[in-house]
Amino acid sequence: MKVIPMRLRKVMIALVAVSMVVMGLGSAAYAKGEKTPNSLGMDIASAILIDADSGQVLYEVNSSKPYPPASMTKLMTEYIVLEEISAKRLNWDTVVTTSKEAASTPPDGSQIYLAEGDQHSVKDLYIAMAVGSANDATIALASHISGSEQGFVGKMNETAKGLGLTSANFTSATGLLDTTLISAADMAKLAQNIIKKHPDFLDYSKIPQYKFRERDEKPMINYNWMLESNKSIPALKQYAYPGVDGMKTGYISAAGYTFTGTAKQGDIRLISVVMNANSKGARFYETAKLYNFGYNTFERKTVLAPKSVVETAKTAKVKKGKKKTVPIVTESDLSLLVKKGVAPKIDLVGTKLLPESELVAPIKAGDKVGTVTYKYTDADTKQSLERTVNLIAAKDVQKAGWFRLMFRSIGDFFAGLFQGIVDLF
Template identity: 45%
Template sequence: MKKGLTWYQIMTRILTVSLIAVMILTSLPVQSHAQTAAPLELEANSAILMDASTGQVIYEMNADVALPPASMAKMMTEYIVMEKIKSGELKWDDMVTASRYAGSVIGSGGLLAEGDTHTVKDLFHSVTIYSGNDASVALAEKIAGTEENFAHMMNEKAREMGLSDEAHFINATGLNRADIGEFAPQGIEGETMLSARDSALLAYHILKDHKDVLEFTKIPRKKFRETDTSEMVNWNWMLEGFKDSVSLKSYAYEGLDGLKTGHTREAGYCFTGTAERNGVRLISVVMGTAGERERFVETRKLLDYGFNNFDKLTVYAEGDGLDELQSVKMSKGVKTTVPVEAGSELSLLIRKGADSEEIVKEAIPLPESELVAPIAKGDKVGTLKVSYDGQEFSIDIVAAEDNNKAGWMRLFFRGIKDFFINLGTGIKNLF
């Protein structure tokens, strides 16, 4: 006859069964509403990922360290050219003659000789597709007389855009001072420097103000002259347009249509990219990768991180009423208050599974001295500030309807009414 189990044996069996149960449970897949992205392990000196519609930053690494940007500096050259086109000061069919400097500058391009004449549009194709140093110099000299004068324009524009104090341009190409030798600027010191954040902000502004630049940057290949036997092949291997290329299709990225590569010995390999998927456009920057291929590999990591882990949330649509402020008081109007609404759309990228209550909103009306009739529907009457993830965004609060100026008689009787209301309130407060 077996003896009963001892206390020790009973406890040992309970612990064994419990351990087996835990092992079984932990081997089952766990369902989670929140998707936590794996940490990015980028092999680059610096990087940043930005929402092209708002400038919201969703990833950064050493983003404020000023580094040589190489040919990414040409984004500023492109911006100024397109600004001159937009203003009418420059036309796409204007002719440009290459100077000795433009015909002899080293590096990418090499399609111009001194005295060659081409249209602004032809040269712009060379800059945006082939990163042409020669075309960049020719356009700079066409616009400003000298490249040094053009570099001053670049630096002024950098200040207007709100780039960092370290953002600095010495030429239209991004080449180092030693590379341009006798043509180096005498009145501008230092070297061209940009941080990853500066490069992203520059891309943000060119996409915001001159989005048609993408009609140039998305071209995979193009002949510079119709008589040429070979084509300019875009240095941006990630273009979606390369998806059918035998040699480059492994780099092609869905939705990618710009923006600018760069490489010098000092800068390493750099790339400012932009891609759009499902109504979300992102701007990515990597600086200082070890090789040409690596800048695209690291960019893919960045863009995948953004598209896979964030959703677009429309915080306000244009014309939406505001819970934070339904109306504003106005003086001298037919109506004493005017309903308000959001003046434009504001959308943010929210991590999947995150709580939208993390978004903090504050409605700030204009000072009373500025809220005076007449006012038209759509006129600004305040600012709506929205904070999320340590960043602040704002849109205008606007009048939802007209409010005409009241006649003198209406204002007179309103004044009498207000006087007696205030008098009665004052008397009541005495008791």
């Protein structure tokens, strides 16, 4: 047997060690089949539950680590389409001609079998994307907006940056590529932006089934089996959950089964994300654990009533008014999700009033004069949440007449002169 010299053996060991480190770095972003222990007993790699209204994190498991989102990627595509419609660069009736790129979508995923040159409305393609997760419909919309899917990918990453999704790296409009990465926390943040800026999104995400063409034999069935509307369907009622009306499922082998969902019960809307569940059904069972925890544990409480007086900012200075100051109050209430039976405590972080140069009479009751920020800290998790509320004028302040303003200026002049003399001694 050939004996390997000691020096060469050390070199070989070192090379093996280096290669293992490199391989470890290469898989640092995600690991297929990875699971993370958690107190809810969810069999997932990553998860998060937030309050849709405030973004307050109610529960999280490894939520900052990026994973491939699979078809949940389409939430960004759907968001951009809604932004284009809001900006009037698109409308629901705009006719989209199917590009060669869209018609060449690989047949191994969800699609509606578009042919090059087919023409369909933005609305039909959007529903195909939202309900049936159709990859070809998604690319048709992407290439219509940006000329090509890759051109659209640039827009996706630019939009992600604008929304503060720091973990997001989009490489396709559909999620078919496992090089697209995003954390559960950022996916929940994207979902929150969609719901708050475009609540009509839910009108499409909750459609249980949709027939794309009259000649189609069967309608598309929404991949979101948790929809409350499925409670009367024998095959799906085991997954249906009260209040669920969105949002997006996903699957590729590298990502496992993923789901971003939302449910509303009473005055509480929750947003959830689970990544790397074991099966189509498992992702909904794991999500139900999050919703059960959220609705059983938390309630919405008003911690600051509307029209409240802030002790550190009771008035604001007004220029050229009959009165030099105006009493101010909070414009709206401040409500939080807190654990049931717990009295929440908030701390005043600071107030910011508009400069006097911007508060020029006449001032009307209800005019914004500044903001006040409070911080709430969960006693158990120690997580903090800051909320900012507008401060408004509580009364009208009429503009002073020229005579009053003249004498006020004279008074101010002599007051300043007197103070200057005092400062000399």
